[in-house]
Amino acid sequence: MKNLLFAIAAFFLLSSDNSLAMTPNSKFLKTSIIPEPVKVVSGDSSFEINDNTLIVARDADQLKSAAFLNSYLSRYYEFNLKVVAEKPKNKSKKQKTLQYINLAITDIAYSHAGFSPSDLKREGAYSVSIKNGTANLSGSNPQGLFYAVQTFIQLLPTSKPVSVLNSKSATLPVQAIEVVDYPRFMYRGMHLDVVRHIYSVEYIKKYIDYLALHKMNYFHWHLTDDQAWRMESMKYPKLNEIGSWRAGTIIGIFPGTGVDNTRYGGFYTIDQMKEIVKYAAERYITVVPEIDVPGHSMAIIASYPQYSTTPDIPKQPAITWGIFNRQNNVLAPSEEVFTFLKDVFDELMDVFPGPYIHIGADECSKKWWKESPETQNFMKRYGLKDEDELQSYFVKRIAAVVTARGRQMVGWDEIMEGGLVDGAIVMSWRDAEHGWKAAAMGHKAILTPILRSYFNIAQKHNEDSLCHKNWYVPVDSVYLFEPLPESVSESASANILGGQGCMWTEYFSNVKALEYGVFPRLSAIAEVYWSQRRHKNWPKFQLKLIDQFNRYDMWGTNYSTEVFKSGGYSR
Numbered sequence: 001m002k003n004l005l006f007a008i009a010a011f012f013l014l015s016s017d018n019s020l021a022m023t024p025n026s027k028f029l030k031t032s033i034i035p036e037p038v039k040v041v042s043g044d045s046s047f048e049i050n051d052n053t054l055i056v057a058r059d060a061d062q063l064k065s066a067a068f069l070n071s072y073l074s075r076y077y078e079f080n081l082k083v084v085a086e087k088p089k090n091k092s093k094k095q096k097t098l099q100y101i102n103l104a105i106t107d108i109a110y111s112h113a114g115f116s117p118s119d120l121k122r123e124g125a126y127s128v129s130i131k132n133g134t135a136n137l138s139g140s141n142p143q144g145l146f147y148a149v150q151t152f153i154q155l156l157p158t159s160k161p162v163s164v165l166n167s168k169s170a171t172l173p174v175q176a177i178e179v180v181d182y183p184r185f186m187y188r189g190m191h192l193d194v195v196r197h198i199y200s201v202e203y204i205k206k207y208i209d210y211l212a213l214h215k216m217n218y219f220h221w222h223l224t225d226d227q228a229w230r231m232e233s234m235k236y237p238k239l240n241e242i243g244s245w246r247a248g249t250i251i252g253i254f255p256g257t258g259v260d261n262t263r264y265g266g267f268y269t270i271d272q273m274k275e276i277v278k279y280a281a282e283r284y285i286t287v288v289p290e291i292d293v294p295g296h297s298m299a300i301i302a303s304y305p306q307y308s309t310t311p312d313i314p315k316q317p318a319i320t321w322g323i324f325n326r327q328n329n330v331l332a333p334s335e336e337v338f339t340f341l342k343d344v345f346d347e348l349m350d351v352f353p354g355p356y357i358h359i360g361a362d363e364c365s366k367k368w369w370k371e372s373p374e375t376q377n378f379m380k381r382y383g384l385k386d387e388d389e390l391q392s393y394f395v396k397r398i399a400a401v402v403t404a405r406g407r408q409m410v411g412w413d414e415i416m417e418g419g420l421v422d423g424a425i426v427m428s429w430r431d432a433e434h435g436w437k438a439a440a441m442g443h444k445a446i447l448t449p450i451l452r453s454y455f456n457i458a459q460k461h462n463e464d465s466l467c468h469k470n471w472y473v474p475v476d477s478v479y480l481f482e483p484l485p486e487s488v489s490e491s492a493s494a495n496i497l498g499g500q501g502c503m504w505t506e507y508f509s510n511v512k513a514l515e516y517g518v519f520p521r522l523s524a525i526a527e528v529y530w531s532q533r534r535h536k537n538w539p540k541f542q543l544k545l546i547d548q549f550n551r552y553d554m555w556g557t558n559y560s561t562e563v564f565k566s567g568g569y570s571r
Protein backbone atom coordinates (compact mmCIF):
# COMPACT_ATOMS: atom_id res chain seq x y z
CA MET A 1 0.00 0.00 0.00
CA LYS A 2 2.77 2.39 1.01
CA ASN A 3 4.70 1.64 -2.21
CA LEU A 4 1.66 2.30 -4.33
CA LEU A 5 1.20 5.58 -2.54
CA PHE A 6 4.80 6.60 -3.21
CA ALA A 7 4.62 5.52 -6.86
CA ILE A 8 1.54 7.68 -7.40
CA ALA A 9 3.15 10.59 -5.59
CA ALA A 10 6.33 10.18 -7.63
CA PHE A 11 4.40 10.03 -10.89
CA PHE A 12 2.78 13.39 -10.19
CA LEU A 13 5.98 14.93 -8.95
CA LEU A 14 8.00 13.69 -11.91
CA SER A 15 5.47 14.95 -14.38
CA SER A 16 5.97 18.42 -12.99
CA ASP A 17 9.78 18.20 -13.12
CA ASN A 18 10.93 15.78 -15.80
CA SER A 19 14.54 16.90 -15.60
CA LEU A 20 15.00 14.42 -12.77
CA ALA A 21 16.53 11.25 -14.14
CA MET A 22 14.99 7.87 -13.41
CA THR A 23 17.39 5.05 -12.76
CA PRO A 24 16.95 1.55 -11.43
CA ASN A 25 19.16 2.29 -8.43
CA SER A 26 16.77 4.42 -6.53
CA LYS A 27 13.63 4.20 -8.58
CA PHE A 28 13.15 7.91 -9.14
CA LEU A 29 16.45 9.71 -8.66
CA LYS A 30 20.06 8.77 -9.19
CA THR A 31 20.88 9.77 -5.66
CA SER A 32 18.77 10.88 -2.76
CA ILE A 33 21.13 12.52 -0.32
CA ILE A 34 19.49 14.34 2.60
CA PRO A 35 20.49 17.05 3.39
CA GLU A 36 21.18 18.11 -0.22
CA PRO A 37 24.92 18.65 -0.77
CA VAL A 38 26.52 21.67 -2.43
CA LYS A 39 27.77 19.75 -5.45
CA VAL A 40 26.83 16.29 -6.72
CA VAL A 41 28.12 14.86 -9.99
CA SER A 42 26.97 11.35 -10.80
CA GLY A 43 29.72 9.12 -12.21
CA ASP A 44 29.67 6.10 -14.52
CA SER A 45 32.11 3.69 -12.92
CA SER A 46 30.77 1.06 -10.61
CA PHE A 47 31.62 0.32 -7.04
CA GLU A 48 30.50 -2.77 -5.27
CA ILE A 49 31.12 -3.62 -1.68
CA ASN A 50 31.83 -7.28 -1.13
CA ASP A 51 33.32 -9.26 1.74
CA ASN A 52 36.86 -8.40 0.58
CA THR A 53 36.37 -4.65 0.45
CA LEU A 54 38.77 -2.90 2.79
CA ILE A 55 38.29 0.25 4.79
CA VAL A 56 41.56 2.20 5.03
CA ALA A 57 41.75 4.27 8.22
CA ARG A 58 44.98 5.49 9.77
CA ASP A 59 44.37 7.33 13.01
CA ALA A 60 41.91 7.53 15.89
CA ASP A 61 39.63 10.02 14.12
CA GLN A 62 39.53 7.98 10.96
CA LEU A 63 38.90 4.83 12.98
CA LYS A 64 35.91 6.54 14.62
CA SER A 65 34.33 7.13 11.22
CA ALA A 66 35.31 3.65 10.08
CA ALA A 67 33.59 2.18 13.14
CA PHE A 68 30.35 4.05 12.38
CA LEU A 69 30.41 2.92 8.75
CA ASN A 70 31.13 -0.68 9.69
CA SER A 71 28.40 -0.76 12.31
CA TYR A 72 25.90 0.59 9.75
CA LEU A 73 27.00 -1.96 7.13
CA SER A 74 26.77 -4.74 9.63
CA ARG A 75 23.44 -3.72 11.18
CA TYR A 76 21.57 -3.20 7.91
CA TYR A 77 23.42 -5.30 5.31
CA GLU A 78 25.26 -7.92 7.37
CA PHE A 79 28.68 -6.80 6.12
CA ASN A 80 31.64 -6.47 8.42
CA LEU A 81 34.59 -5.02 6.54
CA LYS A 82 38.19 -5.31 7.51
CA VAL A 83 39.81 -2.03 8.55
CA VAL A 84 43.48 -1.62 7.57
CA ALA A 85 45.94 1.20 8.12
CA GLU A 86 47.39 1.13 4.59
CA LYS A 87 46.46 -0.28 1.22
CA PRO A 88 48.59 -3.42 0.64
CA LYS A 89 51.67 -2.36 -1.44
CA ASN A 90 52.33 -5.52 -3.43
CA LYS A 91 48.96 -6.67 -4.50
CA SER A 92 48.51 -10.36 -5.09
CA LYS A 93 46.37 -11.37 -8.03
CA LYS A 94 43.37 -11.60 -5.80
CA GLN A 95 44.09 -8.29 -4.16
CA LYS A 96 44.23 -6.55 -7.54
CA THR A 97 40.47 -6.80 -7.65
CA LEU A 98 40.09 -5.35 -4.17
CA GLN A 99 37.93 -2.31 -3.67
CA TYR A 100 38.85 0.25 -1.05
CA ILE A 101 36.96 2.71 1.02
CA ASN A 102 39.72 5.15 1.76
CA LEU A 103 39.19 7.54 4.68
CA ALA A 104 41.26 10.70 4.96
CA ILE A 105 41.41 14.01 6.78
CA THR A 106 42.92 16.46 4.37
CA ASP A 107 42.36 19.75 2.59
CA ILE A 108 39.46 19.38 0.19
CA ALA A 109 40.87 20.22 -3.20
CA TYR A 110 38.22 21.34 -5.62
CA SER A 111 38.81 23.95 -8.22
CA HIS A 112 35.35 24.29 -9.77
CA ALA A 113 33.77 27.71 -9.85
CA GLY A 114 31.77 28.70 -6.84
CA PHE A 115 33.96 27.09 -4.21
CA SER A 116 36.07 29.39 -2.14
CA PRO A 117 39.00 27.93 -0.20
CA SER A 118 37.37 29.14 3.03
CA ASP A 119 34.15 27.19 2.26
CA LEU A 120 36.17 24.03 1.79
CA LYS A 121 37.97 24.58 5.11
CA ARG A 122 34.73 25.00 7.07
CA GLU A 123 34.09 22.71 9.96
CA GLY A 124 32.29 19.74 8.46
CA ALA A 125 33.41 20.27 4.84
CA TYR A 126 33.97 17.00 3.02
CA SER A 127 34.18 15.28 -0.33
CA VAL A 128 33.23 11.84 -1.60
CA SER A 129 34.74 10.59 -4.81
CA ILE A 130 34.04 7.13 -6.14
CA LYS A 131 36.07 5.96 -9.09
CA ASN A 132 38.34 3.16 -10.25
CA GLY A 133 37.47 0.75 -7.49
CA THR A 134 38.17 3.23 -4.72
CA ALA A 135 35.77 5.28 -2.67
CA ASN A 136 37.67 8.28 -1.33
CA LEU A 137 35.94 9.81 1.65
CA SER A 138 37.71 12.96 2.83
CA GLY A 139 36.99 15.52 5.49
CA SER A 140 38.65 18.88 5.96
CA ASN A 141 38.61 17.86 9.62
CA PRO A 142 37.46 14.74 11.56
CA GLN A 143 33.85 15.95 11.65
CA GLY A 144 33.90 16.46 7.87
CA LEU A 145 35.12 12.91 7.37
CA PHE A 146 32.23 11.67 9.51
CA TYR A 147 29.83 13.56 7.21
CA ALA A 148 31.50 12.03 4.15
CA VAL A 149 30.62 8.66 5.69
CA GLN A 150 26.99 9.78 6.15
CA THR A 151 26.78 10.71 2.47
CA PHE A 152 28.41 7.43 1.45
CA ILE A 153 25.79 5.58 3.51
CA GLN A 154 23.10 7.31 1.48
CA LEU A 155 24.57 5.94 -1.74
CA LEU A 156 23.88 2.41 -0.55
CA PRO A 157 20.70 0.59 -1.58
CA THR A 158 17.68 1.64 0.43
CA SER A 159 16.74 -1.95 1.03
CA LYS A 160 18.71 -5.15 1.34
CA PRO A 161 19.73 -6.33 -2.18
CA VAL A 162 18.80 -9.88 -3.26
CA SER A 163 22.47 -10.91 -3.21
CA VAL A 164 22.69 -9.96 0.44
CA LEU A 165 19.52 -11.84 1.25
CA ASN A 166 21.01 -14.90 -0.53
CA SER A 167 24.30 -14.02 1.16
CA LYS A 168 26.42 -16.51 -0.86
CA SER A 169 27.97 -13.94 -3.16
CA ALA A 170 26.76 -10.88 -1.36
CA THR A 171 27.51 -7.56 -2.99
CA LEU A 172 26.35 -4.07 -2.25
CA PRO A 173 26.18 -1.72 -5.23
CA VAL A 174 27.17 1.88 -4.55
CA GLN A 175 26.29 4.74 -6.89
CA ALA A 176 29.53 6.17 -8.38
CA ILE A 177 29.60 9.83 -7.64
CA GLU A 178 31.54 12.94 -6.80
CA VAL A 179 30.27 15.11 -3.95
CA VAL A 180 31.74 18.30 -2.48
CA ASP A 181 29.87 19.70 0.47
CA TYR A 182 29.88 21.89 3.56
CA PRO A 183 27.20 23.08 5.97
CA ARG A 184 25.32 26.38 5.76
CA PHE A 185 24.94 26.79 9.55
CA MET A 186 27.23 25.72 12.39
CA TYR A 187 24.36 24.76 14.78
CA ARG A 188 22.06 22.01 13.50
CA GLY A 189 20.14 20.50 16.33
CA MET A 190 17.31 18.41 17.63
CA HIS A 191 15.72 18.58 21.03
CA LEU A 192 14.08 15.91 23.18
CA ASP A 193 11.90 16.40 26.23
CA VAL A 194 12.46 13.41 28.53
CA VAL A 195 10.39 14.92 31.34
CA ARG A 196 6.81 14.48 30.22
CA HIS A 197 7.78 11.00 29.04
CA ILE A 198 11.10 9.37 29.75
CA TYR A 199 13.14 7.51 27.15
CA SER A 200 15.74 4.83 27.85
CA VAL A 201 19.48 5.39 27.48
CA GLU A 202 19.42 2.80 24.73
CA TYR A 203 16.72 4.69 22.82
CA ILE A 204 18.43 8.05 23.27
CA LYS A 205 21.50 6.54 21.62
CA LYS A 206 19.33 5.50 18.70
CA TYR A 207 17.88 9.02 18.52
CA ILE A 208 21.44 10.39 18.46
CA ASP A 209 22.26 8.01 15.62
CA TYR A 210 19.32 9.43 13.67
CA LEU A 211 20.72 12.93 14.21
CA ALA A 212 24.17 11.79 13.06
CA LEU A 213 22.71 10.24 9.91
CA HIS A 214 21.25 13.69 9.14
CA LYS A 215 24.58 15.51 9.76
CA MET A 216 23.18 17.23 12.84
CA ASN A 217 25.64 18.26 15.51
CA TYR A 218 23.68 19.30 18.63
CA PHE A 219 21.35 17.29 20.85
CA HIS A 220 19.33 19.54 23.17
CA TRP A 221 18.35 17.42 26.16
CA HIS A 222 15.45 18.90 28.17
CA LEU A 223 16.09 17.34 31.58
CA THR A 224 13.85 19.16 34.05
CA ASP A 225 10.37 20.62 34.12
CA ASP A 226 7.20 20.72 36.20
CA GLN A 227 6.57 16.99 35.88
CA ALA A 228 10.05 15.80 36.85
CA TRP A 229 13.72 16.36 37.54
CA ARG A 230 15.51 13.73 35.47
CA MET A 231 19.19 14.24 36.26
CA GLU A 232 20.87 12.55 39.21
CA SER A 233 21.87 15.07 41.88
CA MET A 234 24.36 14.13 44.59
CA LYS A 235 23.90 17.37 46.49
CA TYR A 236 20.12 17.45 46.47
CA PRO A 237 18.91 13.83 46.71
CA LYS A 238 15.26 14.79 47.14
CA LEU A 239 15.29 15.98 43.52
CA ASN A 240 15.43 12.28 42.66
CA GLU A 241 13.56 10.75 45.59
CA ILE A 242 10.60 13.12 45.18
CA GLY A 243 11.18 15.25 42.11
CA SER A 244 11.76 12.45 39.60
CA TRP A 245 8.36 10.83 40.16
CA ARG A 246 4.81 11.93 39.49
CA ALA A 247 1.81 10.28 41.12
CA GLY A 248 -0.10 9.87 37.87
CA THR A 249 -0.67 11.25 34.40
CA ILE A 250 -3.66 13.03 32.93
CA ILE A 251 -5.71 11.02 30.48
CA GLY A 252 -6.31 12.59 27.08
CA ILE A 253 -5.71 16.08 25.81
CA PHE A 254 -5.23 18.82 28.41
CA PRO A 255 -7.24 19.48 30.61
CA GLY A 256 -7.93 15.75 30.26
CA THR A 257 -10.71 13.43 31.32
CA GLY A 258 -9.05 12.21 34.53
CA VAL A 259 -5.77 10.93 35.94
CA ASP A 260 -4.45 7.38 35.64
CA ASN A 261 -2.96 7.31 39.17
CA THR A 262 0.04 5.27 37.99
CA ARG A 263 3.31 6.43 39.54
CA TYR A 264 5.57 7.42 36.64
CA GLY A 265 9.18 8.46 36.54
CA GLY A 266 12.88 7.81 36.85
CA PHE A 267 16.08 9.71 36.26
CA TYR A 268 19.39 9.38 34.45
CA THR A 269 22.39 8.58 36.62
CA ILE A 270 25.58 10.58 36.25
CA ASP A 271 27.21 7.57 34.61
CA GLN A 272 24.37 7.20 32.15
CA MET A 273 24.51 10.88 31.20
CA LYS A 274 28.27 10.66 30.72
CA GLU A 275 27.72 7.59 28.55
CA ILE A 276 25.32 9.60 26.36
CA VAL A 277 27.81 12.50 26.14
CA LYS A 278 30.53 10.09 24.99
CA TYR A 279 28.25 8.29 22.54
CA ALA A 280 27.18 11.62 21.04
CA ALA A 281 30.77 12.92 20.86
CA GLU A 282 31.81 9.84 18.89
CA ARG A 283 29.24 11.04 16.35
CA TYR A 284 30.40 14.68 16.48
CA ILE A 285 27.27 15.66 18.37
CA THR A 286 27.45 17.97 21.37
CA VAL A 287 24.83 17.62 24.07
CA VAL A 288 23.17 20.88 25.17
CA PRO A 289 21.68 20.04 28.57
CA GLU A 290 18.80 22.08 29.97
CA ILE A 291 17.71 22.80 33.52
CA ASP A 292 14.56 24.89 33.10
CA VAL A 293 14.24 27.67 35.73
CA PRO A 294 12.91 29.88 37.31
CA GLY A 295 9.48 28.80 35.96
CA HIS A 296 8.67 25.20 35.04
CA SER A 297 10.10 24.33 38.48
CA MET A 298 7.30 22.39 40.15
CA ALA A 299 9.45 19.27 40.54
CA ILE A 300 12.11 21.35 42.34
CA ILE A 301 9.68 22.98 44.76
CA ALA A 302 7.90 19.67 45.37
CA SER A 303 11.30 18.37 46.54
CA TYR A 304 12.35 21.53 48.38
CA PRO A 305 9.19 23.60 49.14
CA GLN A 306 11.31 26.25 50.88
CA TYR A 307 12.52 27.39 47.43
CA SER A 308 9.00 28.50 46.44
CA THR A 309 7.04 31.66 47.20
CA THR A 310 4.45 29.50 49.00
CA PRO A 311 6.52 27.13 51.18
CA ASP A 312 3.58 26.13 53.37
CA ILE A 313 1.37 24.79 50.59
CA PRO A 314 1.94 21.05 49.89
CA LYS A 315 3.31 20.33 46.45
CA GLN A 316 4.03 17.43 44.11
CA PRO A 317 5.50 17.09 40.61
CA ALA A 318 2.79 17.95 38.10
CA ILE A 319 0.54 15.19 36.85
CA THR A 320 -0.89 17.37 34.13
CA TRP A 321 0.43 19.54 31.27
CA GLY A 322 0.27 23.21 30.50
CA ILE A 323 1.48 26.44 32.03
CA PHE A 324 0.59 26.82 35.64
CA ASN A 325 -1.31 29.82 36.81
CA ARG A 326 -3.33 27.86 39.32
CA GLN A 327 -0.48 25.87 40.86
CA ASN A 328 2.78 27.47 41.89
CA ASN A 329 5.72 26.35 39.75
CA VAL A 330 8.26 29.17 40.17
CA LEU A 331 11.35 29.62 42.27
CA ALA A 332 11.43 32.43 44.82
CA PRO A 333 14.40 34.80 44.66
CA SER A 334 16.59 34.24 47.73
CA GLU A 335 20.29 33.65 48.39
CA GLU A 336 19.42 30.08 49.38
CA VAL A 337 17.83 29.51 45.94
CA PHE A 338 20.80 31.10 44.14
CA THR A 339 23.13 28.76 46.05
CA PHE A 340 20.92 25.83 45.00
CA LEU A 341 21.07 26.98 41.37
CA LYS A 342 24.85 27.36 41.50
CA ASP A 343 25.17 23.84 42.90
CA VAL A 344 22.90 22.11 40.38
CA PHE A 345 24.33 23.99 37.38
CA ASP A 346 27.79 23.03 38.63
CA GLU A 347 26.66 19.41 38.86
CA LEU A 348 25.28 19.73 35.32
CA MET A 349 28.52 21.20 33.99
CA ASP A 350 30.53 18.44 35.70
CA VAL A 351 28.68 15.95 33.48
CA PHE A 352 28.26 17.93 30.26
CA PRO A 353 31.49 19.39 28.84
CA GLY A 354 29.92 21.21 25.86
CA PRO A 355 30.06 24.98 25.30
CA TYR A 356 26.31 25.61 25.62
CA ILE A 357 24.34 25.35 28.86
CA HIS A 358 20.58 25.89 28.54
CA ILE A 359 18.81 27.51 31.47
CA GLY A 360 15.24 27.48 30.13
CA ALA A 361 13.64 30.69 31.45
CA ASP A 362 10.48 30.27 29.36
CA GLU A 363 6.89 30.78 30.41
CA CYS A 364 7.61 31.89 33.94
CA SER A 365 4.30 32.88 35.48
CA LYS A 366 4.99 36.22 37.16
CA LYS A 367 1.77 36.01 39.20
CA TRP A 368 3.52 34.09 41.99
CA TRP A 369 6.17 36.78 42.36
CA LYS A 370 3.52 39.53 42.27
CA GLU A 371 1.57 37.87 45.07
CA SER A 372 4.54 37.20 47.36
CA PRO A 373 5.47 39.93 49.90
CA GLU A 374 8.93 38.37 50.35
CA THR A 375 9.57 38.48 46.63
CA GLN A 376 8.33 42.06 46.41
CA ASN A 377 10.73 42.96 49.26
CA PHE A 378 13.57 41.25 47.44
CA MET A 379 12.79 43.27 44.32
CA LYS A 380 12.80 46.51 46.32
CA ARG A 381 16.08 45.62 48.00
CA TYR A 382 17.77 44.94 44.65
CA GLY A 383 16.16 47.88 42.82
CA LEU A 384 14.20 45.69 40.40
CA LYS A 385 11.30 47.72 39.08
CA ASP A 386 9.08 44.87 37.88
CA GLU A 387 8.87 41.08 37.55
CA ASP A 388 10.47 41.17 34.10
CA GLU A 389 13.55 42.70 35.71
CA LEU A 390 13.43 39.99 38.37
CA GLN A 391 13.39 37.32 35.65
CA SER A 392 16.39 39.05 34.08
CA TYR A 393 18.08 39.14 37.52
CA PHE A 394 17.62 35.34 37.85
CA VAL A 395 19.12 34.87 34.42
CA LYS A 396 22.09 37.11 35.33
CA ARG A 397 22.81 35.13 38.49
CA ILE A 398 22.81 31.83 36.60
CA ALA A 399 24.79 33.32 33.72
CA ALA A 400 27.54 34.19 36.20
CA VAL A 401 27.74 30.52 37.26
CA VAL A 402 27.80 29.32 33.66
CA THR A 403 30.35 31.83 32.38
CA ALA A 404 32.62 31.29 35.40
CA ARG A 405 33.26 27.87 33.92
CA GLY A 406 33.89 29.18 30.44
CA ARG A 407 30.54 28.14 29.05
CA GLN A 408 27.87 30.10 27.19
CA MET A 409 24.34 30.42 28.46
CA VAL A 410 21.40 29.64 26.20
CA GLY A 411 17.81 30.56 27.13
CA TRP A 412 14.39 30.52 25.47
CA ASP A 413 13.48 33.89 23.97
CA GLU A 414 11.80 35.12 27.17
CA ILE A 415 15.34 35.94 28.38
CA MET A 416 14.96 39.07 26.27
CA GLU A 417 12.31 40.37 28.67
CA GLY A 418 13.70 42.74 31.28
CA GLY A 419 17.01 43.12 29.45
CA LEU A 420 19.26 40.63 27.73
CA VAL A 421 22.35 39.47 29.60
CA ASP A 422 25.69 40.01 27.82
CA GLY A 423 26.79 36.94 25.93
CA ALA A 424 23.47 35.10 26.31
CA ILE A 425 22.33 33.08 23.31
CA VAL A 426 18.63 33.42 22.48
CA MET A 427 16.73 30.30 21.46
CA SER A 428 13.87 31.78 19.52
CA TRP A 429 10.80 29.55 19.88
CA ARG A 430 7.66 31.70 19.87
CA ASP A 431 8.58 32.86 16.37
CA ALA A 432 11.76 33.54 14.41
CA GLU A 433 11.44 37.31 14.88
CA HIS A 434 12.74 37.23 18.47
CA GLY A 435 15.89 35.53 17.21
CA TRP A 436 16.33 37.94 14.32
CA LYS A 437 15.82 40.87 16.71
CA ALA A 438 18.37 39.50 19.19
CA ALA A 439 20.79 38.95 16.28
CA ALA A 440 20.31 42.57 15.15
CA MET A 441 21.18 43.63 18.72
CA GLY A 442 24.47 41.74 18.43
CA HIS A 443 23.44 38.57 20.28
CA LYS A 444 23.85 35.06 18.96
CA ALA A 445 20.57 33.25 18.30
CA ILE A 446 19.33 29.76 17.50
CA LEU A 447 16.01 29.46 15.67
CA THR A 448 13.28 26.99 16.53
CA PRO A 449 10.05 28.85 15.64
CA ILE A 450 7.14 26.82 16.93
CA LEU A 451 5.05 26.68 13.75
CA ARG A 452 8.06 25.60 11.67
CA SER A 453 10.04 23.46 14.10
CA TYR A 454 7.87 21.83 16.81
CA PHE A 455 7.45 18.22 15.82
CA ASN A 456 4.99 17.50 18.62
CA ILE A 457 2.40 19.55 16.75
CA ALA A 458 0.04 17.71 14.39
CA GLN A 459 1.07 17.08 10.79
CA LYS A 460 -2.47 17.20 9.45
CA HIS A 461 -5.74 18.92 10.24
CA ASN A 462 -7.87 17.29 12.91
CA GLU A 463 -5.10 15.12 14.25
CA ASP A 464 -6.89 15.33 17.55
CA SER A 465 -4.66 12.90 19.37
CA LEU A 466 -2.03 15.63 19.47
CA CYS A 467 -1.97 18.93 21.25
CA HIS A 468 -2.91 22.37 19.88
CA LYS A 469 -6.03 21.40 18.01
CA ASN A 470 -5.95 24.22 15.53
CA TRP A 471 -2.25 24.22 14.78
CA TYR A 472 -0.35 22.03 12.49
CA VAL A 473 3.20 21.80 11.23
CA PRO A 474 3.26 19.86 7.97
CA VAL A 475 6.56 18.81 6.42
CA ASP A 476 6.55 21.60 3.84
CA SER A 477 6.09 24.21 6.54
CA VAL A 478 9.29 22.89 8.15
CA TYR A 479 11.12 22.56 4.84
CA LEU A 480 10.18 25.91 3.33
CA PHE A 481 11.23 27.99 6.35
CA GLU A 482 14.05 30.38 5.40
CA PRO A 483 16.25 31.19 8.43
CA LEU A 484 17.78 34.28 6.80
CA PRO A 485 15.20 36.21 4.74
CA GLU A 486 16.17 39.43 2.95
CA SER A 487 14.82 41.48 5.87
CA VAL A 488 17.65 40.23 8.12
CA SER A 489 20.79 42.29 7.59
CA GLU A 490 24.14 40.74 6.78
CA SER A 491 25.56 41.55 10.20
CA ALA A 492 22.49 40.12 11.98
CA SER A 493 22.61 37.01 9.76
CA ALA A 494 26.13 36.34 10.98
CA ASN A 495 24.70 36.06 14.51
CA ILE A 496 22.21 33.31 13.61
CA LEU A 497 24.08 30.19 14.66
CA GLY A 498 21.50 27.86 13.11
CA GLY A 499 18.40 26.11 14.31
CA GLN A 500 16.78 22.98 15.62
CA GLY A 501 13.64 20.90 15.76
CA CYS A 502 11.91 20.40 19.10
CA MET A 503 10.11 17.33 20.39
CA TRP A 504 7.97 17.90 23.48
CA THR A 505 6.57 14.64 24.72
CA GLU A 506 3.31 15.35 26.57
CA TYR A 507 1.42 13.29 23.99
CA PHE A 508 4.27 11.00 22.97
CA SER A 509 4.47 8.28 25.56
CA ASN A 510 6.35 5.68 23.53
CA VAL A 511 8.93 5.31 20.77
CA LYS A 512 6.41 4.59 18.03
CA ALA A 513 4.46 7.77 18.76
CA LEU A 514 7.65 9.79 19.16
CA GLU A 515 9.03 8.68 15.80
CA TYR A 516 5.71 9.41 14.10
CA GLY A 517 6.18 13.00 15.22
CA VAL A 518 9.86 13.20 14.38
CA PHE A 519 9.96 11.62 10.91
CA PRO A 520 10.09 12.87 8.22
CA ARG A 521 10.20 16.38 9.71
CA LEU A 522 13.70 15.71 11.04
CA SER A 523 14.85 15.01 7.47
CA ALA A 524 13.24 18.27 6.34
CA ILE A 525 14.84 20.42 9.04
CA ALA A 526 18.25 18.80 8.42
CA GLU A 527 18.12 20.30 4.94
CA VAL A 528 16.99 23.73 6.25
CA TYR A 529 20.15 24.18 8.31
CA TRP A 530 22.71 22.21 6.28
CA SER A 531 21.90 22.88 2.64
CA GLN A 532 22.64 26.09 0.81
CA ARG A 533 19.57 28.19 0.13
CA ARG A 534 19.95 27.79 -3.65
CA HIS A 535 19.88 24.01 -3.34
CA LYS A 536 16.64 23.71 -1.43
CA ASN A 537 14.03 22.25 -3.75
CA TRP A 538 10.71 21.08 -2.35
CA PRO A 539 9.61 18.89 -5.32
CA LYS A 540 13.01 17.20 -5.34
CA PHE A 541 12.95 16.78 -1.56
CA GLN A 542 9.61 14.98 -1.83
CA LEU A 543 11.12 12.60 -4.36
CA LYS A 544 14.07 12.01 -2.07
CA LEU A 545 11.62 11.20 0.71
CA ILE A 546 10.50 8.14 -1.24
CA ASP A 547 13.99 6.67 -0.78
CA GLN A 548 14.21 8.10 2.70
CA PHE A 549 11.02 6.27 3.70
CA ASN A 550 12.67 3.05 2.52
CA ARG A 551 15.63 3.91 4.75
CA TYR A 552 13.28 4.51 7.68
CA ASP A 553 11.80 1.06 7.01
CA MET A 554 15.28 -0.42 7.00
CA TRP A 555 16.11 1.36 10.28
CA GLY A 556 12.84 0.12 11.75
CA THR A 557 11.71 3.63 12.59
CA ASN A 558 8.12 4.80 12.49
CA TYR A 559 7.15 7.84 10.39
CA SER A 560 4.22 9.79 9.03
CA THR A 561 3.28 9.47 5.35
CA GLU A 562 0.91 12.43 5.55
CA VAL A 563 3.06 14.47 3.15
CA PHE A 564 1.99 12.22 0.26
CA LYS A 565 -1.58 11.69 1.34
CA SER A 566 -2.67 15.29 1.39
CA GLY A 567 -0.73 16.60 -1.57
CA GLY A 568 1.27 18.99 0.57
CA TYR A 569 0.31 22.18 2.29
CA SER A 570 2.54 24.69 0.53
CA ARG A 571 2.10 28.17 1.84
Ligand code: ACM
Binding pocket: 362, 363, 412, 429
Ligand atom coordinates in the same frame (compact mmCIF):
# COMPACT_ATOMS: atom_id res chain seq x y z
C1 ACM B 1 8.68 26.26 25.06
O1 ACM B 1 8.16 25.61 24.17
N1 ACM B 1 8.00 26.58 26.15
C2 ACM B 1 10.06 26.67 25.00
